[in-house]
Amino acid sequence: MRIFITGGNGLIGKKVVSILEKEGHKIYSFDKFIKYKNTKKVSYFKGDILNEKSIYNALRNCKIDILLHLAANLGVQKTEKNSYDCLNVNIEGTKNVLKASVKNKVKRIIFASSSEVYGNGENRPIKEDSELMPKSSYGVSKVAGEYYVKAFYEKYKLKYNIIRFFNVYGPNQRDDFVISKFKKNISENKTIKIFGSGNQIRSFCHIDDAAKAVSLVISKGKKNEIYNIGNDNEPTKIIELAKKIIKISNKKIKIVKIPFNKSDRSLKREIFTRQPNIKKIREHTKYSPSVNLNMGITSVLFKKRYN
Numbered sequence: 001m002r003i004f005i006t007g008g009n010g011l012i013g014k015k016v017v018s019i020l021e022k023e024g025h026k027i028y029s030f031d032k033f034i035k036y037k038n039t040k041k042v043s044y045f046k047g048d049i050l051n052e053k054s055i056y057n058a059l060r061n062c063k064i065d066i067l068l069h070l071a072a073n074l075g076v077q078k079t080e081k082n083s084y085d086c087l088n089v090n091i092e093g094t095k096n097v098l099k100a101s102v103k104n105k106v107k108r109i110i111f112a113s114s115s116e117v118y119g120n121g122e123n124r125p126i127k128e129d130s131e132l133m134p135k136s137s138y139g140v141s142k143v144a145g146e147y148y149v150k151a152f153y154e155k156y157k158l159k160y161n162i163i164r165f166f167n168v169y170g171p172n173q174r175d176d177f178v179i180s181k182f183k184k185n186i187s188e189n190k191t192i193k194i195f196g197s198g199n200q201i202r203s204f205c206h207i208d209d210a211a212k213a214v215s216l217v218i219s220k221g222k223k224n225e226i227y228n229i230g231n232d233n234e235p236t237k238i239i240e241l242a243k244k245i246i247k248i249s250n251k252k253i254k255i256v257k258i259p260f261n262k263s264d265r266s267l268k269r270e271i272f273t274r275q276p277n278i279k280k281i282r283e284h285t286k287y288s289p290s291v292n293l294n295m296g297i298t299s300v301l302f303k304k305r306y307n
Contacts, residue, residue: 199272
């Protein structure tokens with residue numbers, strides 16, 4: 001297949017490009033930052049999703065089967081401090097991608113959404129048909145993006161999938177995500193700060209599993225379906241995550257609890273339990289996460305690869 005990826009140089013994008021290239025697809029990677037030279041299987045385009053013309057020109061004459069839209073303004077701390085930029089990039093940028101896709105006759109779009117759309121979620125583990133109750137600007141922007149994707153299907157018959165990622169992590173992730181932040185503190189021999197009680201529960205999904213899930217949705221996902229992408233095996237309290245990372249690092253690092261008013265996310269916006277139900281993607285694609293938390297943390301701390 002011919003696959004176009006926005007945000008192709010991001011954490012998920014780079015890994016997906018690598019997997020799809022090995023599977024023999026022709027890949028077009030679109031990003032604001034280009035770090036690689038074109039190869040036989042991968043072509044790189046520099047551009048911004050806020051510039052519809054740059055997307056249109058990149059798509060032109062490529063005869064794309066699937067467009068994977070990963071490009072976004074993300075990270076709770078970053079997006080809450082810059083709500084306008086978050087909403088503008090994630091909503092207007094997504095609309096530009098959709099418009100350029102229709103004009104260039106893309107056959108299907110896969111939109112990268114987030115577990116942030118669920119908020120705390122009333123039923124846990126959270127299923128795809130759970131009510132959307134976002135608490136953050138980022139979550140709101142992703143809900144709006146999902147609605148645009150569905151609207152473009154209704155108006156233009158642009159087939160789609162929506163994929164909602166749950167706490168993806170991996171080596172070289174930005175330092176404003178929890179595991180990478182803890183890793184940075186440990187590498188600098190600094191105290192690890194836990195916000196609130198530390199009893200907030202997350203289910204962490206290693207980049208290798210997340211990217212493989214994307215590949216499976218591309219090849220086996222049913223059209224116009226929404227899929228949770230995550231790892232449902234090890235829901236973990238943040239305080240226990242910190243202890244686990246310290247133990248694997250073999251360092252003596254202190255853990256300090258900090259009030260919510262000094263955290264990345266206020267108490268009002270905190271998500272206390274986030275655990276995915278991934279039954280649908282298992283049934284439709286045979287996806288099964290294989291990197292456990294100990295393996296994943298080791299990969300982050302010591303740059304170890306599993307595939």
